[in-house]
Amino acid sequence: MSLKAIIYKNGEVEILDQLLLPEQSKYIKIKGVEDGWNAIRKMQVRGAPAIAIVGCLSLAVEVQDKNFDHKDSFRQEIEEKLNFLVTARPTAVNMKMAAENLIEMVQTLTDDGTVTVDEMKHRFLAAVENMLEKDTFDNMALGKYGADKILSNTSNGDAVQVLTHCNTGSLATAGYGTALGVIRKLFEQNRLEHVYCTETRPYNQGARLTAYELVHDKIPATLIMDSMVASLFKSRCVSAAIVGADRVAANGDTANKIGTYQIAVLAKYHRVPFYVAAPFTSIDPNIPSGDCITIEERPDREMTHIGDYRIAAEGINCWNPAFDVTPNELITGIITEIGVFEPHELRERAGGRGTGK
Ligand code: MRU
Numbered sequence: 001m002s003l004k005a006i007i008y009k010n011g012e013v014e015i016l017d018q019l020l021l022p023e024q025s026k027y028i029k030i031k032g033v034e035d036g037w038n039a040i041r042k043m044q045v046r047g048a049p050a051i052a053i054v055g056c057l058s059l060a061v062e063v064q065d066k067n068f069d070h071k072d073s074f075r076q077e078i079e080e081k082l083n084f085l086v087t088a089r090p091t092a093v094n095m096k097m098a099a100e101n102l103i104e105m106v107q108t109l110t111d112d113g114t115v116t117v118d119e120m121k122h123r124f125l126a127a128v129e130n131m132l133e134k135d136t137f138d139n140m141a142l143g144k145y146g147a148d149k150i151l152s153n154t155s156n157g158d159a160v161q162v163l164t165h166c167n168t169g170s171l172a173t174a175g176y177g178t179a180l181g182v183i184r185k186l187f188e189q190n191r192l193e194h195v196y197c198t199e200t201r202p203y204n205q206g207a208r209l210t211a212y213e214l215v216h217d218k219i220p221a222t223l224i225m226d227s228m229v230a231s232l233f234k235s236r237c238v239s240a241a242i243v244g245a246d247r248v249a250a251n252g253d254t255a256n257k258i259g260t261y262q263i264a265v266l267a268k269y270h271r272v273p274f275y276v277a278a279p280f281t282s283i284d285p286n287i288p289s290g291d292c293i294t295i296e297e298r299p300d301r302e303m304t305h306i307g308d309y310r311i312a313a314e315g316i317n318c319w320n321p322a323f324d325v326t327p328n329e330l331i332t333g334i335i336t337e338i339g340v341f342e343p344h345e346l347r348e349r350a351g352g353r354g355t356g357k
Contacts, residue, residue, distance in 0.1 A: 003170040003216055005050050006057070008132055011064055013057045015045045018171060022212040030054065032062035033081045040088035040095075043203070047172020048092035048246045048282050053131050055085040055095045056102065060128040063121065071117045075110045078124065079103050090294045091255055091323045093247040093284045102127060135174035138279045138337035139181040146182030146277050146335040150240045151191055153273065159193035160186060160239035163232065166200045166257035167209035168244030168277065179242040179277040180213060182335060187219045195221045196232055200257060202302040202320065226259050233270035241267045242335075245278035250350060252328035252343020253290030254278070258321055264330035273332040280336055285350035290325035298322045 007014045007027065014027040019042065028044065030036050036058025039045050045054045059081050068074040082099035089095070105127060109120040154160055162183060169180030176184060186192035195214065200206035207223055214221035224232055232238060241263055247255045254260070254276045267274040287293065300318035304310055312318070328343035341349055 002175060003213060004175065005045060005047075005171045006053055006132065006174060008057055008129070011061060013054070013061055015039060015054055016171070017044045018046060018209065019044050021171075022208055030058050030061065033058050033085060037085055037088045040085070046205070047167060048094045048244070049135050049173040049178070049279065050171070051089060051092050052094035052098045052281065053135060053174055055088065056082075056098050056128045056131060059085065060125050064125060068117050068121065071110045071115075071120055074117055074120060074124075075106045078106050089296055091246045091296045092282070094281045097281055097284070098131065132174045135279070135281070136176055138281075139173055139176040139178055140185075141337040142178060142277055142279060142335055143176060143181035143185035145337070145340050146179075146242065146275065147185035147189060147191070149275070149333060149335060149340045150182070150186065150242075150273075151189075154239060159191050161194045161196070161237060162186070162192070163196045163198070163229065163238050163241045163263070163272075164210065165198045165206065165241075165243045165260055165263055167205040167213070169210060169213040171209050171213060172244065177213075178279065178335075179244045179275075180210065182242050182275075182277050183219065184217065187217070192219065195219060196224050196236075196238070197221060198224055198226050198229065198259065198263075200259065201226055203298075203322075205257065229263050230266050230270075233266055233272055238270075238272050240273045240275055240332075242275045242277055245276050245282045245334075246323055247287075247293050248276065248278050248283045248334065248346065249287045249289050249293065250285050250347045251289050252331055252334060252346050253293075254326045254328075254331060254334075255290060255293045255295070255323045256326065258324050261324040261326045261330075264326045268330050274326075274330060275333050275335055275340075276326070276331055277335040280338070280350065283336075283346065283350045285347070290327065293323075293325055295324070296322045 013030040169177035197210040198206045245254045264274045298320045304312035333340045
């Protein structure tokens, strides 16, 4: 059975609490926007696509049984709550894109005199539900494009070794995953010799979550510390590095989990192709470059403690940016659900594409 981070059934939303993994698999109910915002902020759900889906579903469950007398009051509530959900985590763009698209949709329906308030609510709920299905579908397409691209650099029939960072799998999306989706596809095609996943300090998404998914799917894998990437590239034959994205700018600069940038630098030095796997919901055509991306800074405690145990000297200052930006010149290709592009090709492809309009 595949892992599911988000379960939406009979109008109810549950998420797998990722703070408890891998020790415990416990689902918690998301009863409305407040719960959704808190779960995203606390990282009980994380990963750019999953954040957007849970945020929007939290609003769907909140409004589904409410009666609205006027279209304008429905529109106003949707707009206010979506804008609030965007504030939970600032770097990943998917929630912002979803909010903009849904706000535009309810505005259009408000202006359309032939649509009733009930019809408008129904259309809103259907659009949110569609996000779950579309994300898994897009990830499977992306996985195939990515696997084909990576295999195109190898001799016929050869299996590859790849490196990935952070968690971009079923736990970070509606299903299958982005960078981990590419790895799943390689494995399904019997063309994956081995995957290396980084620990991903300080939140340990690699050690806790990616390792969990890889073991769950019986994919041959080895965990390394973040500081071992250079040695790995030097001593083992790695065919490609594949990472996800929280926001890709129009020029291809990519914000992703802290540590991604240094992997890209090391990949360039060791001539390892470096791929970003991202659905169009993670591409922000409105910003020209990575300089415009706000980088979330998280609490010192993530660095100073492991669980309740303090590992850092008392009194030391900490700097804990959750993401970094990899410049486009270090990126070999951006793998999407419609194909693989070089960073400079993205601008024309990204215009007009978003959360599925
Ligand atoms: O802080 P996180 O765990 O939300 O960061 C996750 C990442 O950086 C992922 O690589 C990115 O969101 C893509 S998930 C498909």
